[in-house]
Amino acid sequence: MKIKSKWLRDLASMVFTIYYxxxxxxxxxxxxxxxxxxxxxHLRISWHKSTTPYLSFVTRVMRPKLTRYPPRAIRIPxxxxxxYHEPVNAWLYFDGPLSALKNHTKIVLDxxxxxxxxxxxxxxxxxxxxxxxxxxxxxxxxxxxxxPEYPYPYALNEAYDVYHTLIASQGRCIGLSGATIPRIIITxxxxxxxxxxxxxxxxxxxxxxxGHSYSSQxxxxxxxxxxxxxxxxxxxxxxxxxxxxxxLIQDRRTRKRNKNILRRKSExxxxxTPDTPHLSDDEDKTLSPTIAPVVxxxxxxxxxxxxxxxxxxxxxxxxxxxxxxxxxxxxxxxSSKPKLLKTRLAMSSMISYFNDRIxxxxxxxxxxxxxxxxxxxxxxxxxxxxxxxxxxxxxxAKFPKTCFLTGERDPLVDDxxxxxxxxxxxxxxxxxxxxxxxxxxxKDAFDExxxxxxxxxxxxxxxxxxxxxxxxxxxxxxxxxxxxxxxIFEEQETKGNASESVNDRMxxxxxxxRHHRRTPTESSGDEDRPLEMSSLSNAVKGxxxxxxxxxxxRPKRATTRTRGRGxxxxxxxxxxxxxMASLASEEDLLGRRMKGLAGGLMGMSAxxxxxx
Numbered sequence: 001m002k003i004k005s006k007w008l009r010d011l012a013s014m015v016f017t018i019y020y021x022x023x024x025x026x027x028x029x030x031x032x033x034x035x036x037x038x039x040x041x042h043l044r045i046s047w048h049k050s051t052t053p054y055l056s057f058v059t060r061v062m063r064p065k066l067t068r069y070p071p072r073a074i075r076i077p078x079x080x081x082x083x084y085h086e087p088v089n090a091w092l093y094f095d096g097p098l099s100a101l102k103n104h105t106k107i108v109l110d111x112x113x114x115x116x117x118x119x120x121x122x123x124x125x126x127x128x129x130x131x132x133x134x135x136x137x138x139x140x141x142x143x144x145x146x147x148p149e150y151p152y153p154y155a156l157n158e159a160y161d162v163y164h165t166l167i168a169s170q171g172r173c174i175g176l177s178g179a180t181i182p183r184i185i186i187t188x189x190x191x192x193x194x195x196x197x198x199x200x201x202x203x204x205x206x207x208x209x210x211g212h213s214y215s216s217q218x219x220x221x222x223x224x225x226x227x228x229x230x231x232x233x234x235x236x237x238x239x240x241x242x243x244x245x246x247x248l249i250q251d252r253r254t255r256k257r258n259k260n261i262l263r264r265k266s267e268x269x270x271x272x273t274p275d276t277p278h279l280s281d282d283e284d285k286t287l288s289p290t291i292a293p294v295v296x297x298x299x300x301x302x303x304x305x306x307x308x309x310x311x312x313x314x315x316x317x318x319x320x321x322x323x324x325x326x327x328x329x330x331x332x333x334x335s336s337k338p339k340l341l342k343t344r345l346a347m348s349s350m351i352s353y354f355n356d357r358i359x360x361x362x363x364x365x366x367x368x369x370x371x372x373x374x375x376x377x378x379x380x381x382x383x384x385x386x387x388x389x390x391x392x393x394x395x396x397a398k399f400p401k402t403c404f405l406t407g408e409r410d411p412l413v414d415d416x417x418x419x420x421x422x423x424x425x426x427x428x429x430x431x432x433x434x435x436x437x438x439x440x441x442x443k444d445a446f447d448e449x450x451x452x453x454x455x456x457x458x459x460x461x462x463x464x465x466x467x468x469x470x471x472x473x474x475x476x477x478x479x480x481x482x483x484x485x486x487x488i489f490e491e492q493e494t495k496g497n498a499s500e501s502v503n504d505r506m507x508x509x510x511x512x513x514r515h516h517r518r519t520p521t522e523s524s525g526d527e528d529r530p531l532e533m534s535s536l537s538n539a540v541k542g543x544x545x546x547x548x549x550x551x552x553x554r555p556k557r558a559t560t561r562t563r564g565r566g567x568x569x570x571x572x573x574x575x576x577x578x579x580m581a582s583l584a585s586e587e588d589l590l591g592r593r594m595k596g597l598a599g600g601l602m603g604m605s606a607x608x609x610x611x612x
Contacts, residue, residue, distance in 0.1 A: 010052040017049070031357070038366045040148060044118040050466070051122055062469045063126060066133035067095040071121070076173055079164045088158045091121040092174060093132040093139040101138060101175035106489055107166060107182045109223075110141040111159055111199070113190025113463075115363070116371035117147050124189070126468045127478050134482040140166075140174060144195070151373025156385060159199040167220060183492065185225045185485055190412075190463065191367070193231025197388040197419075200226055204398050225488035226402040227481055230462055233415040234389040235368050236380035237350055237361065245414070246346055248421025253448065258417055260408050260458060261349075349414040358462040359411050389419050396426035401491070403453040403484045405477060407460030420454045427451040450491075453484065 003009040020027035034042055049055055072094075075087040094101065108131060112124045121128060121141035132139045142162060144155040163184065165173050172178035188196030200223060207219040249258050350361060372378060372386075384390040402423055406416040431446045457464070457477070468474035 007053075010054055013049055013052060014054045035360060035362050038362055040117050040366075040370055043115060043363070043366070047114060047118045048123065059126075059469050063129070066129040067093070069095055069097070071125070071128070072098075074174060076162045076165055078161045079168055082157070082161045082164070084157060084161065088162050089143040090162070091128075091141045091143060093121075093128045093141065095132050095136060098175050102177040104138055104176060105171070105180055105182050106137050107171065107174070107176075107184045108135070108137055108139045108485060109159075109163060109166070109184050109186045110139055111144070111186070111188040111192035111196045112141055113188070113192040114146070115367040116152075116155065116191045116194075117367060124466070126474070127189075127465050127481075130475065130478040131482050131485070134479055135485060137485075138174060138176075148370045148373060152371050152376060152378070152386060153198075156195055156198045156202070159195050160202045163199060163203065163223070164220065181221070183489065184223045185227065185488055186223045187227040187229070187481070187485075188231060189229035189465065191232055191371075193228040194233055194235075194388065196226065196228065197231065197233060197391075198385045200399065201385060201388060201391055201395055204395050222398065223400055224492045225400045225485070227484055227488075228402065228404050228416070229465065229481065230406045230410050230412055231404075231415060231419075232364075232412050233387065233419050235371075235387045237364055237368075238348055245418050248425065249414075249417050251421060251424075254417075254421065254424075254454075257454065257456065261413060261417060261456070350411045353409060353411040353461070356409070356411050356461055361411075364411075389415060389422070391422075393422070393426045393429065396423050397430040399423055399426075399451075401451055401453070401488055403455075403481070403488075405455050405457070405481060407457045407462065407464060409460060410462045412462060413456070416454065416456075420452050424448055424452050455480070 003012055020030065050059060072092045074090050074092050076090055077087050078084055110121070110124075110128065110131075112119060112121050114120075114123070120143045124141070128139050128141055131137075140162075142159060144158045146155070163186070166184060167181060170176065170178040170180065171182040176182060186196045186199060188194070203220055203222055207222075249261065255262070350364065378386050380387060382390065384392070402420070404416045404420055406413050410416075427448075428446055431440070434440050435442070435444065464471055465474050465478060468478070
């Protein structure tokens with residue numbers, strides 16, 4: 001139905017929404033027809049409903065009072081090294097006046113989702129306002145350009161350039177004082193999670209490979225942490241799980257958390273063969289912990305019913321003989337039990353939840369086509385900026401702490417558990433390597449929660465933080481993410497303080513060593529003094545003394561007049577120091593003393609022994 005008037009179209013949208021809530025069958029038929037001819041207009045109109053005047057009014061009434069200040073629209077300039085020049089649009093959520101931003105050094109950089117083609121930060125205000133009120137920190141949410149008008153990788157470059165500008169300007173671009181480099185946590189949901197992860201990969205790769213830096217002295221630092229909410233990390237939609245992917249999901253350390261996901265993958269098979277016996281819990285534990293099969297078929301005697309029966313063999317007759325021992329009979333019976341034929345077939349979550357009403361394969365296909373654009377031909381098997389699930393382990397080992405929040409019935413849940421498994425594996429391999437090199441203590445243990453934190457919500461599909469007005473439990477998850485952000489900032493601050501204290505001690509040790517060499521103490525002995533004096537005598541006259549690469553001012557000599565032997569003053573009118581301020585004067589003094597002792601024996605007078 002084409003309605004030209006916007007106000008009437010918004011009103012009709014409200015009316016039909018209420019109608020289809022009760023007419024479920026008609027709603028399913030309508031959705032099926034729309035998805036059969038899906039276009040970018042369909043996606044945008046459907047996902048932008050929350051900002052229509054009527055729905056937004058209802059949402060504001062039902063939403064609790066979270067902040068006193070409304071969001072502000074701002075524009076972030078591009079860095080000078082960027083290939084683009086147009087500023088990036090963003091919304092700043094901060095519960096306070098703009099003048100109070102000068103007191104902050106922490107920023108949450110949010111990249112909202114919307115299938116790469118729709119939605120702005122204003123469509124995610126429940127989440128953003130909740131974080132701004134809970135954290136009392138500036139939340140910068142990007143209104144990046146959408147496909148198909150701006151295909152891949154335009155949005156990814158926008159996010160990277162904003163992060164670059166925040167670091168280069170030390171936060172002055174959004175109102176911070178600029179006294180220090182801000183500490184940033186990046187967040188993203190759905191498609192925004194893909195862009196957020198790609199941004200972190202760009203930061204890590206640009207620093208390690210081509211030496212890209214925001215200044216001439218320091219490299220672009222990695223963010224403090226990364227929070228991903230039901231992210232889409234694999235643009236190569238497949239039907240089957242690989243052995244490596246299943247190994248990550250079935251890892252013994254995460255098997256309990258992924259239990260429901262593994263059960264779902266097993267049910268895909270057992271629904272087709274309801275008469276096939278399932279594995280017991282004991283049998284399931286005996287599977288290989290590295291690449292354990294998800295589906296196991298048990299072959300019983302019933303499977304050979306079409307084969308003609310054969311007479312018993314001599315061995316079987318001997319088994320039935322009374323003379324056969326009980327132990328032999330048990331061994332033979334045990335060996336004749338049905339054997340497990342292991343198969344690694346397991347469907348991906350996108351195919352398992354094919355009929356999901358929020359995110360279907362047709363929608364994923366349309367969004368990927370629109371995001372990639374009509375001219376690009378990316379390699380879906382190697383382009384890890386497009387599919388971060390493919391990122392190399394060398395980059396994953398450098399990732400900051402990453403937190404995941406996903407529903408167990410989400411079609412993208414496999415992306416979460418597989419990427420979390422790859423992060424965990426990369427961090428563990430780095431831990432083992434550092435331990436073998438002696439950089440860590442032998443008693444240190446690997447703590448997974450220091451690097452990866454995964455929360456899977458039972459019975460929930462995709463995009464549940466968008467419906468908190470009808471799903472009140474969503475507020476608990478919004479505040480859960482806020483606690484994650486607080487914890488990451490606190491953990492990194494604790495690590496930073498510990499690192500600074502170690503650096504201070506090391507700097508103090510270096511200073512003491514330089515001071516000890518520059519000014520020897522009385523306990524250093526006479527044999528050390530000539531070496532010290534030679535280093536001082538080689539310094540530029542009247543200049544500074546260079547010791548271990550550091551320049552220190554030459555110590556001034558005392559000008560107090562003292563009488564030496566025969567009432568003579570010291571050289572240059574300065575007091576003689578016990579530490580031998582001049583090697584030449586000491587040799588002169590030693591020569592005079594030797595001549596005085598030998599003068600009587602050589603018949604020299606006292607005047608002749610005096611040297612000028």
